[in-house]
Structure formats: C-alpha cells, structure tokens
Amino acid sequence: MANLTSFNLRDKGAQIWAGWSRPVRTIFVIAVIVLIGLMPFAASWGPTSFLNTPITSFQNVLVYPVGMFIMMALGLNIVVGKSGLLDLGYVAFFAIGAYTQGILSTLYGWNTWEVMPFGIAFAMVAGVILGLPALRLRGDYLAIITLGFGEIVRIVAINLSVTGGANGIPGITNPPSFLGLHFDLMHPETYFWLVFFMILLVIWMVRRFTVRRPGRAWEAIRQDEDVAALMGVNTLVYKLWSFVIGAAVGGAAGVLYASKVAVISPDMFKFDVSILILACVVFGGIGNIWGVALGAALLAYLPERIRFISDARQLVFGLVLIIMMNMRPDGLLPRKKREKITEKGAK
C-alpha cells in the first residue's frame, strides 16, 4: 500500500527517457503514435477485443468521449494545472466552439476547416470577457464565477432562436474529405485520427509554453501569486493568457465535436461535463500532461466499458473517484516532485 501510493511512475518514466539516445527516443515516439493510431481497430482484433465497448461502437467511443475528453482535459490543465486557477465552467468554451460550427455551417454553409479559426477565436474572446473581471478574484470566487458562466452560456443557448432553443441545431455538416480521408458516419476512425492529431498539436503547444516565459510565469503564479507579482510577473496578463489558451483548446474541441455528431443541443453542455473534465485532470495527475491524458482516457472510457451494469455505472464512477483520490491524491501520474509545492492557503 505504502509502495503503491508513493511510487511515482512519472519520475520513473522520466528517468528511463533521460537514459535513451535520440534515435531510440524517435523510434519510441513513432511507435507509440502508430500504436495509438491503430487503436480504432483494437476492438476487432482478437487479443485486444476485451477493450470493445458494449452498446456504443468502440470507434465512436474513441472519438467522443475519449478523444474529446483528452483534448479538453489538456486544455483545462493549462488553466487548473499550470497556473492553478480553478475553472468550473470549462464546458462553456466547448459549447461556444460547437455552436459556432453549428450556426456557421447550417446558416452559411461553411465547412469545418473554415469554421475552426472562428470557433477558436470566439472561445478566446469569451475567455477574455470572462477572464478580465473574474481573474482579479482569487481561488473559490473564481470557481463560482466560472461555474456561473458555464450555466449562462447554456441558458442563453436555450433561450435564443439562432441556437435553436432547447432543441438545438440539427443537420450540421461533416468536415469535407481531406487528403483522401473521408469524414462521415461510415468512417469513425478518420475522426479519431483527426482528434488524435489535434491532441498531439495541443501537447506540443503546451510543452513549448511550459519551457518558455509563459510557462515559468504560470508556475510562479501557481506557487505564490504575491511573490510572482513582486518579482515582476504581470500576473493578470499571464493568468488571462492561460485562461484564453485553455479556452481556445476547448473551442477547437467544440468545433470538431459538433461536426462529428451533426446535432447539438444545450443538454450536451451541462455543468456535469465541466466537473467530469476537472475530474479527468485531477484524477490523472494535475499539471502533468501525460497523467491528464491518461486520466481523461480512463474516465471517459470506463463508463462506456461498464455499460452492461448500465444503471449503476455512474455510481461506480463516483466510487472510483473517491477511492482513487484517497489512495493517490496527486493523481495517477503526478507532476514532478520539484513542481509539487503546496499552494498558499492550502491546508
């Protein structure tokens, strides 16, 4: 038990990684990417067929929830993990992306690639609008404001006519074919590859940010905001940036999601999703992208896998959260030890 709780797979992995030469690393990365790229076929291949999900098609599960949750969890991790801001309304940005795609594609006939920059931009603008007042507040006040914002976006979507009210928007077009890949109901695996590509982009982006000035600023803010401000970090600007970049990732995920499912309605963007994404981040190991990705994959996949106990699956999900958090409070793959400094005011 003590071994299980103190064992840090992340540090162990980093140690092994450091021991490898460049070619070995390249081969390893390519091998992992290819393996994950083959995931959609895992359910029909003998030895891995236990992964197959009952009721929902495995390939669709890989896109939503698994792929989307990983992407959103990575986006939320920038906000919660990197700069330590508690955001309980992350689903709002996902909804804004999805509704941008829904409205622009049904009213103006734009395709997904054309909508994508706008979806991201609108989510970022929303991030600024919410962030400018909210980020002046601290800790739990921020939490309630973001929670409220998530609800406001959903309520506005229910009550406006352009968003189709409570029925939502039907008939959103799928993305057009690209490089010979077709995106339609018959080819869920191409969606998976698309989402996977986006996830890799996000991971690359987050890693770049982390080692550069914004990443260091976020780290400083997370550990002690007053000290960060004293040392010359413009805390509001950097907090706003982390918020806006997180929003952009959420918006991109929303655009993809809307073009995949073709029908969106306000029910899809409830408070539960925000909570679930936050759970993914904390469950996987807050602040560590690999942990977050793993946590999101597990938490998104698990309820689908245990659908055969259909009624009790959410109950089991809740129990898993309690047990896991009690056993490994820092998540499955915690962040590096040196980054793990308790926040100010935390007891």
Add this chain to the structure above:
Amino acid sequence: MNFSVITTQFWSLVLQGLALGLIYALVSLGYTMVYGVLRLINFANSEVFMIGTFATLYLEVHVLGYATNSPSLHGAKLIWTLFLVFVGAMIACALIAMLVELVAYRRLRARGANRLASLISAIGVSIALLEGMRIITISRPMTTPRLLDKWSFGQFHGANFRIDTMMAIVVPIIIFVVLDRFVTKSRLGKSIRAVSMSEENSKLMGININRVITLTFCIGGLTTGAAAFIYTTVYENTVFNVGFNMGIAAFTAAVLGGIGNLRGAFYGGIALGMLEQFASAMLGSQWKAVTVFTVLVVVLLFKPNGLFGEAVQQTRT
C-alpha cells in the same frame, strides 16, 4: 421586460423572496461553515440537501404512515408530527454530512493532500449519493403528503401570508439566531472560530481539530436538513436531482454574502432570494440564473470578499 410588476406585486415578491432566500441561507451554511474551517468547497452538500428531502418523505410516508391523500393534521398532533419529521430530517442530514467528511475529506486532510484532490473526492461522494438515490427511486419525482393545511393569515397588498411561507421565514431566523449565539458564545463555537482563524495555533491551544471539523460538518448538515424539511413542506415534492440547483444557489448565496461568514450567509441568502424573485417577475424565469450571476460578478468586482465578507484572514462570527 416588465417593470410594472415591481409596483403591482412588490410585497408579494418580497415575501416570496424572503422565504426562498432563507431556505438558501440555511443550505449555504453547509458550504460556508465548512469553508470557514477547511477552506474547501463542500461539493457534496447539495446531495446532503437531497437526502434531507427524501428523509422527510420517508419519515412521513413510511415511518409515520401518512399517504399522499391523507387528510391534513390539526392542533397538537400537527405540531408534534412536523417537529418529529423536522428533527428526523436534521439528524439524517447531519449523519450524512459527517459521513461525507469521513469518506471524502479526513484521509486526504491527514495526508496534507492538494485541495483539488479533496474537491474531486467530494464530487465523487456527490455523484455516488445522487446516483444511488436515482437508482432507488427509479428517477421518479415523488409527492409528499400534505400534513400542513395551507391556510393563510391574511393578505397585505397582494402578499399572501400563508402558514408555510411564514414557517419558511420564521424557522430559519430562529436557527440563525441560535447558531449565531452558539458560535459566538459557547466553548465549541469558539473552537470553531479558532480553527477557522488558525489551525496551527488551535492545535497548540489544545483544540481537537478533527472533532471541530466533524462538528462543523454536523452543524452544516443540521441546517441543510432543516432547509430540506422546509423545502419539502412548502413544495410537497422531491426528485433525486433536487439538490443540484439548490446547491448552486446556496453556494452563490454563500459567496454573495462572503464565504466563511455566518451572517454573510444569512444576508447573502436573502439577497439572492429577492434577486431571483424580482428577476423572474421582470425578465421571465428563464433569465433568472443569468441575472443572478451577472449581479454576483458585479458585486465581487467591487467587493471581492462578498457583500458582508471581512478580509479573509480576519475574525469571523
């Protein structure tokens, strides 16, 4: 937009707002008391409220044996029955709240874990309770028997002083007065305030931290249970996800008044109840939540610690 309701229904809206707001205030104590000592949002409190409504239902229907169509009670029997159910619901909620503390918080606190970890484990408890109740009740809304005949004391400019509305106003005020006395005057209350000011120093002064925290959850549970009883008596129905909106509203009330502050919860609840009633009447009930959160943002911009919040580290009463 309809401004004429302000003049035509003013007293009615005030009365309804007061009744609703005081229910919020009672539930928000479950957040604010816990926040005071632990600096954590007690996410499972909305489910404690839900359990309270079902405890009320269970006591009335299965323990005391009243059916939905039973005739209303009168006189001493009415008072005695309601009192019994009231106390029962409070005890049930207090037990659940203490269980939440034991399961979701204690172990993590002992290990000095990240506060988000406690948040997620509390959310886990919340999901488990919610889903458990959903499975037990098969997602069905349930009606409670009308034990209290809803007679009115009279009218005042359109405001109807019904017995249940009056109960929803008077009972919370009594509870707040008692609680305020308890926290400021009694030894246990002082120890709660001590822990909320400094956990380290409280330990040095020989205060049993775990006991104080359990007590805090217990008090939060008791008041949430009282709110659940009042809610069920007024609205006469409940459903497994009844706690969700109540939880958000109560947490908003706590923040509005200044979280961690007992009197803040009281005024925050009333402010929120009034705001909701007037916003619904003027803009339509679908914009209620939008108005509430917009006002909350504006209030926090000018008063970052809430309407009645003192600087966070200072004295709380």
